Amino acid sequence: MPFAVHRGCRLFWERDGNPTAPPLLLVRGLSRSSRYWGELRERLAKSFHLLVTDNRGSGRSDAPWPPYSTKRMADDHAAVLDAAGVTGRVHVFGISLGGMIAQHIALRHPSRVDRLILGCTTPGGEHAVRIGRKAVFALLRASMGPVARSMRRVAPLLLSAETLRERPEVVEQWIAIALGERRRRAGFLGQFLAAGRHDAWRRLPFMTAPTLVVTGDADRLIPPENSRLLAERIPGAKLRVIAGAGHDFPSDKPEETAEIVREFLRA
Secondary structure, eight states, rough: OOOEETTTTEEEEEEOTTTTTEEEEEEEOOTTOGGGGHHHHHHHHTTTTEEEEEOSSTTSSSSOSOOHHHHHHHHHHHHHHHTTOOOOOOEEEEHHHHHHHHHHHHOOGGEEEEEEEEEEEEEEEEEOOOOOOOHHHHHHHHSOOOOOHHHHHHHHHHHHHHHHHOOHHHHHHHHHHHHHHHOOOOHHHHHHHHHHOOBBBGGEEEEEEEEEEEETTTTTOOOTTHHHHHHHHHHOOEEEEEEOOOOOHHHHHHHHHHHHHHHHHHO
């Protein structure tokens, strides 16, 4: 399996899709490995040369003890691009914590980013709309209980009511993934605290990559208003709101998400 190394941390990454197509780096969110991209990954692989990663603290990457930061995790992904032999620009698509990381990839490594998609995320800092306490406590409880029970409890925070009702197999797939991966509390804690300390507000006006901000209007975890703030703060950024989608809109609406991504990256 391919690994990059940054500051002593081994980072899992792999390729997918068409190697002659434009490269697209996918960055997942809190405690989610690259396996959680699910159907969306299959759809995007038809149009792009995908580079998919496991953030430090999740999946097949190392889970060192905190502290983590979204800046350090952005530099992790620059190390992945180095390991993959990518010398030109890539598109970057990050969701939730991955969207926070993606902001710093574009800010700290602007020469490596072609176009940027920020999904269901936040600029952080004092200007952001805070995540509700109930949601924070739900995430913490989910990190400690039995896997299947915890996943089912947190699913309503991440998915729309329609997905939970019409496609319950999504949650069952998540449970199967979680049961197949090592559970490491140091990794969860590091990522959780990195998300809590994230603050890119002051630097967002210096973003140079063409940017699309995407959110679901039924997001119960990160308030959609944060996506509006990002779109207003980043020069020239566009905003797309997916009707009826929850926080994990790529799982709720994989076909619509894939079309939005293809439309923006081919513009």
